[in-house]
Amino acid sequence: MASGDLGGLSEAVPARDWADGLGTDALLAILHRLDHVDVLMGADQVCRPWRRAAREEPSLWRRIAMRGNEGIARRLNRGGLACEAVRRSAGRCEAFCGEYAGDDGFLIYLSEQAPCLKSLRLISCNGVTNEGVAEAVKELPLLEELELSLCDNVGRSEVFKVVGEVCPQLKHFRLNKKLFDVTVWEKEKDVQGIASMHGLRSLQLFSNLLTNAGLETILDNCPHLESLDIRHCFNIDMDETLLVKCARIKTMRLPDDLTDDYDLEIQSPIRTYVPREPLGYVCYSDFCYNSYEDSDDDSEDDSDFYGEPSRYESDLDKYEKMLRSSMRTFLR
Structure with a gap:
């Protein structure tokens, strides 16, 4: 019997840890497929090479994407996560996209730590205000793309005029x-500011209140515009004057065009306003309600449904189980 052979059976070969054996390029290829929240909250706990790749490879954080739903965002310190992601980029971050992530303080931090930033997309970031945007963009002269979608506390020409002045390379808004x-x-509170962005190539204004006059002002001041999306901008009436001005635009989406490819939340538009007697009743489109009475029980149940933590329980459990004690600072 050969040495080491027990009853004809060779010694058991220890199972190989495939994750530990991957090269850096392969690891980065995997990590690049993850949302950066997942990288921060768990991917760097797999083994030492994974942790090293997640923490010490700035190229992984050159384009940061932190998308997610509101339920998880309530439990996580998304601003802290965003700051950590930017820190790991070691000054090389060129693009940041955050949903339910970041406030004015984060924007200032981003502008200081990512001087080469070319793309900034903020979605549903109600902690961001006009003051924060105006202050941050002053340090981001290379910005080519800016998105401020569903950010309820950002708007008006004053802040957009600052953007137009300090970001001369801005092409997409x-x-x-x-x-x-x-x-x-x-109706036209954003128009003059947008019109100051003279180098725009593409513009999307979903559910904006601007009128024909406002759109004409933008078209006259943005001569390089190639793509215009004004879906749900129902104050716009595409008359002959506007059709002539838009003839040079290659891609055009009109107010009543389909929204199947639109990737953000849409609520039913309020397109008509007709007050009726008795006083206190208001009609929106095809329905009326008494503005003096409280909402009924059904509407209260609907609002509770969207805030119900149990809807996101499995996702939250996943994050908490993967979370190291040193990372629990990111939990609210």
Whole structure:
């Protein structure tokens, strides 16, 4: 019997840890497929090479994407996670996309730590204000793309004029709202600021309140515009004057065009406003309600449904189980 052979059976070969044997290029190829929240909250706990790749390879953090749903965002310190992601980029971050992530403080940190930033996309970041955006973009002269979608506390020409002045290379701008509401009186509050972005190639203004006059102002001041998306901008009436001005635009999406390819939240538009007697009743489109009465039980149940933590329980458990004690600072 050969040495080491027990009853004709060779010694058991220890199982190989495939994760530990991957090269850096292969590891980075895997990590690049993950949202950066997942990288921060668990991928660097697999083994030492994974941890080294997640923490010490700035190329992984050159383009940061932190998307997610609101339920998880309530439990995580998304601003802290965003700061850590930017820190790991070691000054090489060129693009940041954050959903439910970041506030004015984070924007200032980003502008200081990512001087080469070319793309900034903020979605549903209600902690971001006009003041924060105006201050941050002053340190981001290389910015070519800016998105401020569903950010309820950002708007008005004053802040966009600052963007147009300090970001001369800006080519793409998205300013999208959840809801078109004809009852809001300030129709052109964003127009003059957007019109100051003279180098724009593409512009998306979903559910904006601008009128024909406002759109004409933008078209006259943005001569390089090639793509224009004004879906759900129901104050716009594409008359002959506008059609002539838009003839040079290669890609055009009109107010009533389909929204199947739109990737953000949409609420049903309020397109008409007709007050009726008795006083206190208001009609929006095809329905009326008493503005003096509280909402009924059904509407309260609907709002509770969207905030119900149990809907996200499995996702939260996943993050908490993977979370090291040193990372628990990212939990609220």
